[in-house]
Amino acid sequence: MASTITSGIPETLSGERIEELQQIAGDHMFMHAVQINDWRGNLRIYVKGEGVWVEDVHGNRHLDAMAGLWYKAVGYGRKEIADAVYAQMTAIDSPPAGSSTIPQIELAGKVAELYPDHGARSFFVSGGSEAVETAVKMAKKYSQLNGKGGAFKVVSRRYSYHGGTAMAVSLGRNPAADPMGPEMPGALHVTNWNSYRLPFAGDPVDVAVKCANEIEEVIVHQGPETVAAIIAEPISAAYGIQIPPAEYWQRLREIADKYDVVLIADEVITGFGRTGEWFAPTNWGVQPDITVVAKAITSGYAPLGAAIATKKIADAFIGGPKETFRHLITFGGHPIASAAALANLKIFEREDLVGNSRRMGTYLYEKLQDLFSHKIVGDVRGGLGLLAAVELVSDRENKTPFPADAGLAKKLPKMLFDRNMVSFRAGDVITICPPLSINKDEIDFIVDAIDGALDELEGELGI
Numbered sequence: 001m002a003s004t005i006t007s008g009i010p011e012t013l014s015g016e017r018i019e020e021l022q023q024i025a026g027d028h029m030f031m032h033a034v035q036i037n038d039w040r041g042n043l044r045i046y047v048k049g050e051g052v053w054v055e056d057v058h059g060n061r062h063l064d065a066m067a068g069l070w071y072k073a074v075g076y077g078r079k080e081i082a083d084a085v086y087a088q089m090t091a092i093d094s095p096p097a098g099s100s101t102i103p104q105i106e107l108a109g110k111v112a113e114l115y116p117d118h119g120a121r122s123f124f125v126s127g128g129s130e131a132v133e134t135a136v137k138m139a140k141k142y143s144q145l146n147g148k149g150g151a152f153k154v155v156s157r158r159y160s161y162h163g164g165t166a167m168a169v170s171l172g173r174n175p176a177a178d179p180m181g182p183e184m185p186g187a188l189h190v191t192n193w194n195s196y197r198l199p200f201a202g203d204p205v206d207v208a209v210k211c212a213n214e215i216e217e218v219i220v221h222q223g224p225e226t227v228a229a230i231i232a233e234p235i236s237a238a239y240g241i242q243i244p245p246a247e248y249w250q251r252l253r254e255i256a257d258k259y260d261v262v263l264i265a266d267e268v269i270t271g272f273g274r275t276g277e278w279f280a281p282t283n284w285g286v287q288p289d290i291t292v293v294a295k296a297i298t299s300g301y302a303p304l305g306a307a308i309a310t311k312k313i314a315d316a317f318i319g320g321p322k323e324t325f326r327h328l329i330t331f332g333g334h335p336i337a338s339a340a341a342l343a344n345l346k347i348f349e350r351e352d353l354v355g356n357s358r359r360m361g362t363y364l365y366e367k368l369q370d371l372f373s374h375k376i377v378g379d380v381r382g383g384l385g386l387l388a389a390v391e392l393v394s395d396r397e398n399k400t401p402f403p404a405d406a407g408l409a410k411k412l413p414k415m416l417f418d419r420n421m422v423s424f425r426a427g428d429v430i431t432i433c434p435p436l437s438i439n440k441d442e443i444d445f446i447v448d449a450i451d452g453a454l455d456e457l458e459g460e461l462g463i
């Protein structure tokens with residue numbers, strides 16, 4: 001079938017050409033974290049996007065309910081970002097080593113303006129994993145400069161995700177990662193917060209504080225002088241959109257202060273408006289020491305990440321050779337990506353996308369409650385911006401997960417796709433993370449698609 005694409009690419013794509021592309025991909029490409037046999041010959045190839053919609057080579061339109069992979073905050077097809085990139089690329093694409101460009105400088109200023117600590121200083125990199133690596137190295141060096149010379153340990157939570165690089169995987173200890181042998185020495189793991197399956201019995205707020213207190217126990221047991229940092233996602237997406245009560249992050253802040261440990265917020269997903277605030281800990285009145293961002297800072301129009309240090313942390317690196325942060329990523333904060341980020345953030349402010357995230361997030365969460373009419377819906381999580389999850393169970397009363405051979409992770413994306421919705425993360429937990437520019441009609445479309453897919457699934461499972 002011919003494509004109806006009109007901009008930037010051929011108007012029509014012949015069946016032969018599509019087949020040729022499938023062949024090349026099938027023979028020569030890795031897709032990230034997906035089994036080759038699961039897509040070979042049948043790879044979805046997209047050629048155009050506008051708002052929350054994407055169009056494939058066959059001319060089919062789908063609503064992207066995952067904003068790419070958690071990043072397409074301003075939606076697809078923003079020509080002004082392309083124009084900003086073009087202008088910078090034709091002026092000077094990248095500067096000589098040891099110098100900078102106007103968009104990099106302006107972006108550092110813009111981030112400090114939006115960040116709760118306006119004295120903040122950004123170390124720009126190319127993506128989330130690099131930003132995590134940067135934050136951890138910065139925390140270790142800060143600890144050394146701050147009189148904790150032997151501090152190298154980092155406390156993180158089980159089932160978190162902090163990136164795909166070798167150090168970052170040892171922080172998350174995510175069961176979905178390939179085993180890589182010994183972890184980073186000093187990687188310490190504690191119980192993660194889970195609102196649906198509380199890790200301990202009791203009142204949820206008490207349980208959340210108990211989870212946080214486990215970090216204190218580990219720090220005391222290991223020796224506070226050996227621990228450099230605590231790292232956590234404000235809302236763990238990898239663990240199924242786990243939104244803690246305010247007391248959790250407030251307690252993390254107290255513990256970090258008490259033992260002089262650097263508190264790192266991994267906001268690769270939540271940073272820049274996802275939770276209805278520019279930065280998620282603001283919801284709970286907490287200021288971390290270092291904030292890790294990527295994804296929405298450019299809405300994926302170009303790769304960029306950053307470790308944002310508060311003034312207190314950053315000022316420790318001002319001095320002589322001993323204080324220098326000897327950390328270098330060749331393409332970190334690339335001017336093209338910085339230009340894209342500035343144009344992206346201009347759209348955020350002009351269209352009040354952070355406010356829209358808050359308002360539409362509330363609407364989405366309310367609409368998702370209707371799905372409890374399906375017996376297999378065990379939990380609906382959300383209500384803090386445009387990040388939500390629907391968790392499916394075989395027995396609601398006992399919160400019994402479906403067995404792996406029910407194959408939900410393969411069936412549901414297809415059932416949703418048949419209803420013109422793309423959801424990369426749909427299985428036991430259906431994750432919803434649409435562009436922040438979404439409107440009510442488009443949210444209705446998502447909830448209707450999930451509703452229809454659950455009808456079909458229940459029919460197939462004989463429920």
Ligand SMILES: Cc1ncc(COP(=O)(O)O)c(C=O)c1O
Pocket residue numbers: 127128129130132161162163164233237266267268269294295
């Ligand atoms: C919370 C979190 N941290 C870090 C990363 C790693 O980011 P990247 O894939 O850009 O390296 C991700 C990626 O999804 C993430 O969700």
